[in-house]
Amino acid sequence: MTVREPVPHTTTEIELAVRDGDCFFVRLSAETGCLLRLEELIHRADGRLLQYFTVREVAPDDVLRMARDERAIGEARLVGEGPDGNLFQFVVAGPCVTATLADTGAITRDVSAAGGVGRVVATVPAHASVRAVVETFQTRHPESDLLARRERDRSTPVRTKAGVHTVLADRLTEKQYEALRTAYLSGYFAWPRESTAQECADALGIAQPTFSQHVRTAQHKVFTALFDPTGDDP
Structure with missing residues (x-):
């Protein structure tokens, strides 16, 4: 053993x-x-x-x-x-x-x-x-x-801002997290939008459709964690 x-x-x-x-x-x-x-x-x-x-x-x-x-x-x-x-x-x-x-x-x-x-x-x-x-x-x-x-x-209490961040981030793949974080920092979700999907994709060195797919999937997982914790991620 x-x-x-x-x-x-x-x-x-x-x-x-x-x-x-x-x-x-x-x-x-x-x-x-x-x-x-x-x-x-x-x-x-x-x-x-x-x-x-x-x-x-x-x-x-x-x-x-x-x-x-x-x-x-x-x-x-x-x-x-x-x-x-x-x-x-x-x-x-x-x-x-x-x-x-x-x-x-x-x-x-x-x-x-x-x-x-x-x-x-x-x-x-x-x-x-x-x-x-x-x-x-x-x-x-x-x-x-x-x-x-x-x-x-090393321990991070779940009932803290850092702990919630950890729980949400753990639901995402590395590529989904990177796409979502890049979109946020680049102003992709701002109004008016400060960066396009193509500009975010270029920053990550990936194709625009790939970036959009990662962002949509990541958003769904985050929203599921926030509003339906018992739901299944895709």
Whole structure:
């Protein structure tokens, strides 16, 4: 009989400071004085990363101009404007801190930058070595320092906003979740609509009919979870 090891209830979280000028978001904050925060990170099927950043205190044209000159940025688009900052969509085609963390098995939790200094928070799963993650990160981004290492409780109460999010997200496939999240962040559900289905599909690197199918199926599953918890998902 095989005895399973108990699943640990804590996970390791690391926080790093990055001053690497080769990192686009760090250099952008240094050269323009803007403030950036990563809102969402999606792994595309072609290996590229789709990132949504809220950027404050800089003109949108300046962000897009710098992005056009950045080799690591394949595409850049302004998808939303608001009093708390502008939301940009970036397709990352080259090395970046989030790609480095993904390569090590760590999960990016938070990325921000101000004044030429980036702050990166990531979760290191139990099967990965914290030391190996940090060493790989500092090798690829030499101007970086480990600021903190702490243990976090893995359990998420269902009766919290985060817990409800977890329950709903668990009903979706990865592709359905990515399509729904991309549609939301891109303003696809806004009125008037800020992005078309084709633009959302292009951001994900998939065909428009595929995107629409994923969104419709994801919406049905979410609505079923909200209004008919006993119903069967398709």
